Amino acid sequence: MTISTSRTRFVALAESLGFDAVRVCRADEAWAAAGRLEEFVEAGRHGTMGWMEETLERRKQPTNMWPEATSALVVAMNYGPDSDPLEDLKHASSGNISVYARHRDYHDVMKGKLKQLAQGFARETGEEVKVFVDTAPLMEKPLAEKAGLGWQGKHTNLVSREHGSWLFLGVMLTTAEMEADAPGTDHCGACRACLDICPTDAFPAPYQLDARRCISYLTIEHAGPIPEEFRKPMGNRIYGCDDCLAICPWNKFAKSASEAKLVAREDLERPPLSELLVLGDAGFRQLFSGSPIKRIGRNRFIRNCLIAAGNSGDNTLLPLVESLRSDPDPVVAEAADWAAGTLAGESD
Template identity: 65%
Template structure:
């Protein structure tokens, strides 16, 4: 079988395995991709994600990650929503969970299909393979662009002419030479809707992201209290943010996902903030079993929920705050204090002095003093 036949056979098998986009890239990154990564890290825009620095050499060079790599099969799985993800932002007593987390964990869904395809390639062509989803130090989006299945838009995410901004990515590294596809060109043109819509101005310039300002980073990766300046801007976004993805004009060609495991769960599409605030650890684990949300843990999740409650202007949510003011987790108590200062400022000052006599955790004390300065009492 010649090289063209091998490539066609792998593509056909990938589509048969349920992937929606298939491309082939060389096992090396273009110099500009490596340069962008280094600039991102040098500027400290990775925030708390120290693992990006520790594994930068492997992330920037597929052959450092696996020296035997010769080619990369880049694969995309459509997770397009069946409704506008931004419509939930107007329902302030409800929670906005990013589209990618409203269903079964995509890592499991993508990896299962990658392994199926990888086993077939290894058995058919007798070559070694390595399978990767985004938990490994792989620069997926530049590889996908080199493999022709999309381009990195100004929001730094992959954009596809066929699927818009809604593709999960995975890769199979091959110890086999396969002719690469032509890289996709940038079709963003003069459009910058994704930059303009960002609530926290997380894009210093087109094609640049400062993760420290990104709501997805703040609600998922950031472990401590969320900086005060960003809290009012988060609205009811409690896990991730879809704004920059949702406004991309190329989404007009996207279709709702046909993959059952990636169809949004009804209970995660617009859950009530009051119900989420009442979750203990066991209930949190049960609700988010099989979901990527489970990874951040109940305490960090409730931190996010309380910020959304503080932004809700819904006085009926005050009882939920009251309960969490005495939560064992300082990160939850602190967020509850901030939410109280927003929903009940008139009574906040009267409670401040007593609270400061009883609260000894520095982060929570700082929330009480930040709400209303004691000098104004």
């Protein structure tokens, strides 16, 4: 069977597994993304994500990880919400969780399906394959743009004309020689909605991100105290931030997620802060079993919830906040001090 015939079958199999799009690009060509990544790290915009610096050379080029790879097959799965996430920001006494984390961990969902896809491809072609879902030093978004799934918008995330900004990505590298698709074309135009809506001014310029100012970084990757200048702008965001994605005009073409495991859990849509602030370690792990939120741990999560409580103006939360001022974790205790002072100040 020829690779071209196999590709047709591969696309059909991908669709049957629930992927919304699949495209191909070369894995062994030089690209501008390597230089942009190097500039990002050299400027220190990766913050405390030391692994980005440690894996920089491997991350620059797919073949730096696997020299035999010649083609990259990039798949996408839509996880669009069924309502506007920006509306959740108005409910100050509830926590706002990024859309991508309101359901099963997408890494598990995507990787299982991608492995099935890769096994079928390897069986039919006899070629070697390796799969990746945000689990290795591989730049998925530039690969997706190169493969024609969309383009990296001014917020640096992938934008698709068919799916808007709500896409999970996976990559299958292979030794197979496959015809590449045309790369994506930028359709942002003069729009700067994603830049202007950012509550912490995390974009130094279009197509550039300073992770140190990004609420997603601060609530997920950053382990220490939240810098004071970002606490008020965080609002009720307790895990991630969707503002720059949600405001994108291309979302008018987006559809709600069709994969059942990517449909939001009801208890993770606007969860009351009063129920989250009482979580101990065991309760946290039980609530977020199977969720990407579990990986940040109870202490970091409670830190985020305390910032949200301080911003809520809801003085009924004050007793819960006060009880956390003596938390064994110093970062939690400090956040509780701030939240208590902020709430008490607003009640005067």
